[in-house]
Amino acid sequence: MMDWKETVRTAIDALNARRMRSALTMLGILIGIAAVMLTVGLGQGAQTSITNQINSLGSNMIIVTPSQTTGSSGFRGGSTVTTLTTRDAAMLADPSVAPSVAAVAPTSSSQAALQSSTTTWTSTVVGTVPDWLSVRARTVETGRFFTSDEVNSSANVAVIGATTSSELFDTASPIGQTMTVGGQPFTVIGVLATAGSSLSSNEDDTVVVPSTTFAARLSTSDNAISVSSIYLQATDAESLSAAYQEVKTALLSAHGVTATTADFTVSTQAALVEAATSMTGVLTALLGGIAAISLLVGGIGVMNIMLVSVSERVREIGLRKALGATPSVIRRQFLVEAGILGMLGGLLGIGLGFLGSAILSPLLSITVEISWVATLLALGVSLAIGLVAGVYPATRAAKLAPIDALRSE
Amino acid sequence: MSALLSMEGVRKTYNTGSIAVDALRGVNLTVDAGDYVAIMGPSGSGKSTLMHIIGCLDVPTAGRYELDGVDVSSMTEKDLADVRNRKLGFVFQSFNLLHSLTALRNVELPLVYAGVNPGERRERALLALDRVGLAERVNHRPGELSGGQQQRVSVARALVTDPALILADEPTGNLDSVSTRDILALFDELTAAGRTIVMITHEHDVAERAKRTVHIYDGLLTDDAPLAGASR
Structure with missing residues (x-):
């Protein structure tokens, strides 16, 4: 019986004798495998990046946002009525109402023009309370955050992000400097530690001011006590779902609405992660599926060329x-x-997959995560595709009668 | 001398659609070890079918065929492949060498299928190529050899397994007169050395070189005698 070494040598000789054709056939498999690796790797990378960003917003966080309500005029969003107020926030901060909630930070925000002594800049201004710092898992790099007293007295103090600081004050220390926000003078008392960019906004380009100051001087809303969202922090990871229920129940009864007519949305960080994960998962599966089809086409190419090879x-x-x-x-x-x-x-x-990931990662600023398991699987799959595609042509070759084979001249 | 090859009442019927064609209609043939037999016949006479059956490339529809003491009439394709490998050496009209392989590797091929280890394979193939006078050309590919040299490579390939029977199908059909003389001289040497050869040919001057000539006509062996008369 012919040994394996000889079989492999014979096969390589045969492929080598038809180099161009073998190379083109391999190209089909090559592109398919690289496409599967890159799409799945990109999907994994995007998922990790989104999850990290959501997690960087804070820990054990619950976010309450207003739903747009259909106003009396009958069309949706005609006048965006913010249904959340500082009163809601104060209620949720009460331990007898929501015992699983550790911290509450009602937040309003708007875009505003900033001006220092030398330059101007536009940034997101956030009006909130001292708890914002812990709820959003932020720290102060230099200076300090504002206090409850400053909130109560509507002090004109501001804490700014690292990017905002460098844009307005360059390398100089901003602490104690005066700048105007929307035309109002503010004293800079602190700079936030960097947090990186998130999905929707640059977390380092922001101005944080006391909520009362925001409502009185900067808000465009005619309702002084309305807020754009309420961030809450559960006491720990275990009490997150309890906190979620408490918040929802308390707000429903306070607003006098049922779950179906609720004018607000409560979501947990975990739910956001889950939603984002399932979304990128679906996207990855879709793109991976398309890439897998190209791999299948490559496999059909192998079968085709093997059939041609047998008849030749x-x-x-x-x-x-x-x-x-x-x-x-x-x-x-x-x-x-x-x-x-x-x-x-x-x-x-x-x-090609590794090369592509090395090129794409910096281009897309998403790390293309190629796992070794997936790589080995890809190798196994391509071998299996070759073998499966080879079964039919090989069986045809094996079945040829020697006299018919010798006769064809 | 004992019979190396014996056929009794061998029939071969091909079913092409609804028509059954009798290619062989009861052939009896005995070839002794050391014999050199030429089989002659016009096209359509069943000559090729007979060659296929002798070469174990096909099995008879009816009758008995023994080769070197083994009944091969109803063997499976796998066993027939084994018989072809061990007992037969083929020399074809169109040489049938693999063009991508050197002369040496072409000659090694039957030994590859016999499972001979690479060292011994090479040694035996070199010996066979030396035997046909191509020791200097072992690393040439068929395209770099003349027709006569290519046919000598295929004779070396037929000899390398030390088969019981060498079966040559029109071995000089594609050769010029010089190469034809060359190959026939080689066959003379082989028969002198005790090899058994069965040769299919339609050329009288080629058949003349054999010790015995058999004629086939309409699927039957008509005579078994020294050369007779002029060709058609």
Whole structure:
């Protein structure tokens, strides 16, 4: 019986004799494997990045946002009535109402023009309370955050983000400097530690002021006590769902609405992560599926070329049979050829995948996460595709009658 | 001398659609070890079918065929492949060498299928190529060899397994007169060395070189005698 080494050598000789065709056939598998690796890797990378961003917003966080209500005029969003107020926030801060809530930070925000002594800049101004710092898991780099007293007295003090600081004051220390926010003078008392950019906004380009000051001097809303969202922090991870229920129940009864007519939305950070994960998961599966189809097409290419190869090499097959090759030896030879096509294509595809991830990661600022398990799986899949695609042509070759094979001149 | 090859009442019927064609209609043939037999016949006579059955490339529809003491009349394709590998050496009209392989690797091929290890394989193939006078050309590919040299490579390939029977199908059909003389001289040497050869040919001057000539006509062996008269 012919040994494996000889079978592989014969297969490589045969592929080598038709170099161009073998290379083109491998290209199909190569592109398929690289496409699957990159789409799945990109999806994984995007998922990790989104999850990190959501987690960087804070820990054990619950976010209450107003729903747009249909006003009396009958059309939606005609006048955005913010249904959340500082009264809601004060109620939720009461331990007898929501015992699982550790901290509450009602937040309003708007875009405002900033001006220092030397330059101007536009940024997001957030009006909130001292709890904001812990709820949003932020820290102060230099200076200090404002106090409850400053909130009560509507003090004109501001804490600014690192980006805002460098834009307005360059390298100079902003602490104690005066700047105007929307035309109102504010004293800078602190700079926030950097948090990185999130999904929707740059968390380092922001101005945080006391909520009362915001309502009195900066708010565009005619309702002084309305807020754009309420951030809450559960006491710990275990009490997150309890806190969620408490907040929801308390707000429903306070607003006198039922769950179906609720004028607000409560979501937990975990729910946001889950939603984002399932969204990117679906997207990854979709793109990966399309890439897998290209791999399938590559497999069909291998099958096609093996069939052509069998009919071209009828005389060779006949001769080999006349010299003593059994049907199973012939079958194995063609299977090994197809398998090598698949596996070489797969190996080159993995190489292209790594190259692509190295190029794409900095371009898309998302780390393309290629796992070794997925890579080995890809190699296995490409070998399997080659073998499966080779079964039919190899069986045809094995079944050729030696006289028919020798006769065809 | 004992019979190396014996056929009794061998029939071969091909079913092409609704029509059954009798290619062989009861052939009896015995070839002794060491014999050199030429089989002659016009096209359509069943000559090729007979060659296929002798070469174990096909099995008879009816009758008995023994080769080197083994009944091969109803063997499976796998067993037939084994018999072809061990007992037969083929020389074809169109050489049937693999163009991508060197002469040496072409000659090694039957040994590959016999499972001979690479060292011994190479040694035996070199010996066979030396035997046909191509020791200097072992690393040439068929495209770099003349027709006569290519046919000598295929004779080396037929010899390398030390088969019981060498079966040559029109071995000089594609050769010029010089190469034809060359190959026939090689066959003379082989038969002198005790090899058994069965040769299919339609050329009288080629058949003349054999010890015995058999004629086939309409699927039957008509005579078994030294050369007779002029060709058609």
